[in-house]
Amino acid sequence: MNAPAGNAKPPAVKLKTRKPTGVVPWPLLLIEGEEGAGKTYSAAQFSGSELIGQMYWIDLDEGSADEYAAIEGANYEIIDHDGTYRDILEQVEAVHAEARRAAAAGEPPVVLTIDSGSALWRMLTNWTYERGRRSRKNRALLQEDPDAAYDIGRNLWNDANERWNRIIYLLRTLPGIAIVLARGKQVSATDDNGQPIPNRNEWKVSAQKDLGFDSTCWIRMKRNADPQVIKVRSLRIRVEERKPLTLRDFSIEDLVFNKLGCSVQSQPRIMPALVGDLVQPWLNRIAGLNDKEQLAALWRSVPDPANRLSREEIATVRAAAEQRAAELDNPRREMGEGPLSDAEKLRAAADRKAAEQDADAEQ
Known part of the structure; x- marks a missing residue:
């Protein structure tokens, strides 16, 4: 293979700008909370809204998708997958493509519900631990002592986070509405070394740590209490620091189309993928x-x-x-x-x- 002759100069870089649209984009909703608080019910109920198009439902180790279809008005399609990350990712990509088609045709928004983000992150966590066990160093350690504590390299956790982020990026740029359900509960607070802090509790979402930051609107649901908005990225509603906004008579339809102000003219957030090189x-x-x-x-x-x-x-x-x-x-x-x-x-x-x-x- 021979290099081409000549020393051509790169073209001059031109400034690229555009005017902001002011259109409210479709959201990525995080709905987390206690077991039995109504997270799955609210998503299934939303599938019957006349303001949306087809809802697709990815059931990850929760097993409730078939049962909740019995809710009056519920109308969603369950996505089949074989439980592998690759198949799940490909199905999310397929929904992304369908949502893009529907948006281009001016149809009501496609909705994707993932139940749950907790199960997805648990799968990636287990995958990381198994890879750690298979390393040469840890195999030798565990052969000598099967109960020995072993270290997992940061590179393995980076791989898990990269897989998680690939799916989250598709959800954030979905030309429709993305809903991630997750488990949340009160746990004992821990210090920097992972040791419990006496008489101190904190709320923990069972998912990858950045899920709350990546979501457009973060809702917490507890049994025997009204849902609360923990964080929202919107000009229409505001949540003050450490003062969650209580939502009485909560429904996802009301949140998306009334409180957030989305409409059929909404568009996904314009966020090109960030890459270190070409x-x-x-x-x-x-x-x-x-x-x-x-x-x-x-x-x-x-x-x-x-x-x-x-x-x-x-x-x-x-x-x-x-x-x-x-x-x-x-x-x-x-x-x-x-x-x-x-x-x-x-x-x-x-x-x-x-x-x-x-x-x-x-x-």
Whole structure:
């Protein structure tokens, strides 16, 4: 693969602006609270609203989606999934695409309910602990003492948070209404070392710690008490610090369309995904290529100033293309066959060289 000639200068950067619309965007609602407080009931009841389109329901380890369809007027579709993160993510992506289609057609908003965010985060937490147990260091430790405390690397928690954030990003940018139900309860307060603080309690939401911040409106529900708005991002209603707003005769329909002021003209918050560089889309393209000529063409096209890649990013993308080409030359062996030996690699290289010479001779 040869680098293209010339030292083209990158195009001048132009200022990009737009006028604010003033339109109230569709919300991401967090509804959390005690068991039996009415969280699931309120979401199922909302599915019968004449102001919304189709509601899709993802039941994650809660098991109440079928039963709550018996509520008068309830009208939602349960999304089937196999329990894996990948399938759940793909189904959320599918709902996102359908919501985008409905919004473009001027139809009432699509609604996605996830019951619950607590179950989703618990799944990712269990996945992180299992990965920690499988590390070489921890396997050796647990083999010696099965009850030993073991450390989980920060990189594993970063992976769990990244998976969580991929779904939250889709919910925040959904061209419709997103509802996340979660468990919340009173627990003993703990210090920085995780030790209980005597005679001090605090309320804890059973989910990833940033869920409350990521939500547009955070509602807490307790048995035998009116729901409260803990936090809201809105110009129409205000919640003072440490003074939750009590909602009497609460319904999600009233909250969304009256108190928050959403309408069919609402739009998702305009939030492009934040990325540290422009490399990842290129790496995704490279991983999907199985033709060396296409890889070579991509390798040559990378330095084009229109791609806006830095010198370091160009080097990274080209290295990935070269690595992918090498993988096509030396495909991975089937399970059980073991890695290619040095002799096999040399033999394969010699065969490729001979094939190239034969091709040159024919021309």
